[in-house]
Amino acid sequence: MDNMLALGLDIGTTSIAVIAVDSVTGEVVDSASFKNDFTLEGKPFERLQDAVKITEKCVEVIDSFIDRHPGILCIGITGQMHGILYIDGEGKAVSPLYTWQDMSGEEPYESGESYSKKLSRITGYPVASGYGSATYFYHKENNLVPPSAVKICTVHDFAAMALTGRKTPVTHISDAASFGLFDIKTREFDKAAIEKAGLNYGFYPDVVSGARIIGEYKNIPVCCAVGDNQASFIGSVADCESSVLVNIGTGSQISFASESQAKNENAETRPLHESKNIIAGFALCGGRAFAALEKFIRETINLSDSKTDSAYPFIDRFLAVSEEPRDPLTVRTTFGGTRADPGMRGEISGIGLDNFTPAHLIYGVMNGIADELVSIYNSCEKPTHSRVIGSGNGLRKNRALQKIIEKRLGMKLFIPVNNEEAAYGAVLYALTAFGRYRTLEDAQKLIKYKEAGDTQ
Numbered sequence: 001m002d003n004m005l006a007l008g009l010d011i012g013t014t015s016i017a018v019i020a021v022d023s024v025t026g027e028v029v030d031s032a033s034f035k036n037d038f039t040l041e042g043k044p045f046e047r048l049q050d051a052v053k054i055t056e057k058c059v060e061v062i063d064s065f066i067d068r069h070p071g072i073l074c075i076g077i078t079g080q081m082h083g084i085l086y087i088d089g090e091g092k093a094v095s096p097l098y099t100w101q102d103m104s105g106e107e108p109y110e111s112g113e114s115y116s117k118k119l120s121r122i123t124g125y126p127v128a129s130g131y132g133s134a135t136y137f138y139h140k141e142n143n144l145v146p147p148s149a150v151k152i153c154t155v156h157d158f159a160a161m162a163l164t165g166r167k168t169p170v171t172h173i174s175d176a177a178s179f180g181l182f183d184i185k186t187r188e189f190d191k192a193a194i195e196k197a198g199l200n201y202g203f204y205p206d207v208v209s210g211a212r213i214i215g216e217y218k219n220i221p222v223c224c225a226v227g228d229n230q231a232s233f234i235g236s237v238a239d240c241e242s243s244v245l246v247n248i249g250t251g252s253q254i255s256f257a258s259e260s261q262a263k264n265e266n267a268e269t270r271p272l273h274e275s276k277n278i279i280a281g282f283a284l285c286g287g288r289a290f291a292a293l294e295k296f297i298r299e300t301i302n303l304s305d306s307k308t309d310s311a312y313p314f315i316d317r318f319l320a321v322s323e324e325p326r327d328p329l330t331v332r333t334t335f336g337g338t339r340a341d342p343g344m345r346g347e348i349s350g351i352g353l354d355n356f357t358p359a360h361l362i363y364g365v366m367n368g369i370a371d372e373l374v375s376i377y378n379s380c381e382k383p384t385h386s387r388v389i390g391s392g393n394g395l396r397k398n399r400a401l402q403k404i405i406e407k408r409l410g411m412k413l414f415i416p417v418n419n420e421e422a423a424y425g426a427v428l429y430a431l432t433a434f435g436r437y438r439t440l441e442d443a444q445k446l447i448k449y450k451e452a453g454d455t456q
Contacts, residue, residue, distance in 0.1 A: 008423035011079030026446030047101040076430030078231035079156030081178035084132035086149035091167035104138040105129030123193040132179035156225035164215025171205040173271040174227035211433035223430035235425025248394035252286025281376030287394030289333035329364035413452040
């Protein structure tokens, strides 16, 4: 049945995954993942990766899947949003990938105003640091744009180009919007705003709004790449009307389909496909807040004669046998700032003589992670949802956090059986583009769930 399989590639910030999915049953029949450790040194505020080496590794792994599973139907691609790299007229990379974590836009421009705030003020669009247009604006103002560059694109757009042999990128609306200076209503980059900022409109890639095949690799149709936030939504949510998605990984997001506009400064209206949008709210730390907690506990342990390389086993054992203590600490987990205010830092309050304990701190951090997302959700004009879909390893592996999310949102939480949600979403999108399914909603019926806490 190998000729019923489709491949999905997800180029994440810290890891890369490839999966093979049975297009009839939805079962993941093969998978591989590896660390995205292709980082490059740069200025202190830059966050760089080697897009060429990333793509070479992705092609190598895809080739191994094709060898094992002859007759692949199609290939779907997704990856980390917001970041950009520059390419020349031959479709070759002429810069590193500046990831979504890049802070060039936060550098002071003039009178203490940052590049991202200057760009936002000029154009009228909110463009946070890390968004492709903010990074491009910083480079343009400092004469850092490579002389041979003719286009900007995402790393997964670049991977799609490498597979199909295209010399120019095709960017899905999910990624185009993540660059900034994109008009949600017209589904196009705002030429007037771009040129008002002194940027080259011609640098921005062509945009497609639906599931589309853009070429072939070894006679296998390749779908246009989609942003990982939307791909995770597609690969996790079988029923868009009744479900809200909570994803906790390196960062964290809460997303739901909506016809209204986001009203919270830490939430955005993002194109999903064609005319449908999602409201997506973000906390920059998410799982990183829990990682900071682990580091604190690990270093505390290492002050004694006992030494450990990881405090996660200690935390896991504690959470397995402990309930949330009374008189909790209040922890604001904005340790890495927010999109609207990158300089903001976290806060721990409500400390008393009896609650200054590791248990209270552990639960305080988990409550803080949940509260960041729930506060965004509650501030939005939202439809009625009846269940939460949970994704991301930061949530999948933490039953205590699952309970907190359920309690805060007042809904039952379900977890997709497949744990590579973005790659799975890329597969569903590709199967729609390929014509295996008439609509994306039909393809999403392949998604299967287990209840939170169910380890089967």
